[in-house]
Amino acid sequence: MIEIKHLAKTFSNHEIFSDINLTVNTGEILAIIGPSGSGKSTLLRCLNLLEQPDQGEVTIGDSHFTAPHISKKQAVKIRQESTMVFQQFNLFRQKTAWQNVAENLVTVKKIAKTAAKERALVELDKVGLSEYANFYPGQLSGGQKQRVAIARSLATDSKILLLDEPTSALDSELVGEVLTTLKSVVEEHPDYTVILVSHELEFVKEVATQVIFFEDGQIVESGQPKDVLSHPQETQTQRFLSRFTQQTIAQ
Template identity: 45%
Template sequence: MNIGQKQVLKHINLSAEEGSVTALVGPSGSGKTTLLRTLNLLQLPSEGSVTVGDITANAGQCHPKIIRDLRQNSAMVFQQFNLFKNMTVKDNVAKPLIFNGIATRKEAEKIALNVLNQVDLSGVVDQYPVTLSGGQQQRVSIARAIAIHPRVILLDEPTSALDPELVESVLQTIANLASKHVTMILVTHEMEFARQIADQAVFIENGEILDQGPAKNLLSGTRPGRISLFVNSLSHSTIKKEA
């Protein structure tokens, strides 16, 4: 795939099973975020196609309806939280449901309260984002994503903007979703975490998939070669998956 005259992604062939977690790993600038943005059509593909559920977007044919339909089946969680500063936590989750015609106001508020409870934020529903920690804000973003019941949640390094002491709560929230078989594709540098919760890992370098396979094997750090060198170069974060 090209951005302008530059080829950013090359020969990408990737699929993720429903209910699985896929970890996209690799050095900075390798194309992981571009791939994730392409899956949500924030970056339109210059060739090939993207399919989420029963919606397929072909390069050169990404009309507004196709983009809207595909995004209704997927949700994106960004590095920066992208919350509405002038809305309460509850409204940050509920208002998108109302604006997109997914639910009435009463239904949306009920959904918002339910998902905020799932991410352990029921005590801050009437607060504004500025009053929350970075970890809490990111969990609001995750709650907003799961509120629409997407076919897949796309997470772009969701802990990279957080102070170290705030990382664990976000990782635990993601692990809890994984234990409920929520389909996720995750860009992360948290290697040990990815090894524990992901079903498959995909190593990307220079815009190409260098290798992919079961996360426990690919991210073990014991295989000879480039991938183990990368995995072992990063600090490890651990988290326990819910039973």
């Protein structure tokens, strides 16, 4: 479970968001949608302390912190509770696909390299990349790199996944393969709790159990996908979805 109370973040006197309150129950898939620059990714990064919030409380799994007084021990525990898939993959260029997946297992979890490699190969197989295990990131397409990043997250055994615009850095023809991979992941792991920031609204409609529309650092509207995406009640949500649909058609 993830519980957020009164969370706030400011950069250089610019308020990114304030007084965010949110609960995501075990097994739920929460999708956060909204315009660029609305604070969605920053909110996600504050949950595992890649960014430190200014105020508020966060509980993730068995770990908890109250900002801004966060100890190093608390930060380590929070980061161990969840795993994050980034927009830009964040792979080590000098390491092969399997080495990228195994790296955290060896350095953080202190698993023997042989066992870590075996686990990495299992996870690469799950995302359809067995034959690319010895390829370096420079030899992979953007979609393949992101699937390596997904395999790396699965290898941590964390049951809380934070997905930050996982397809935004991909060419349109590569988006489908990553979305298919993510869909299979959530279908095969119904006990996972997921927070997904995404602009892929059809995908959100398919996989999410709850949707939040986020704008100007505030939760404007929330509910089930069929309600928020098909029958939005708030003017801001209606405007965003109308503009987003028009952009999609134009493309």
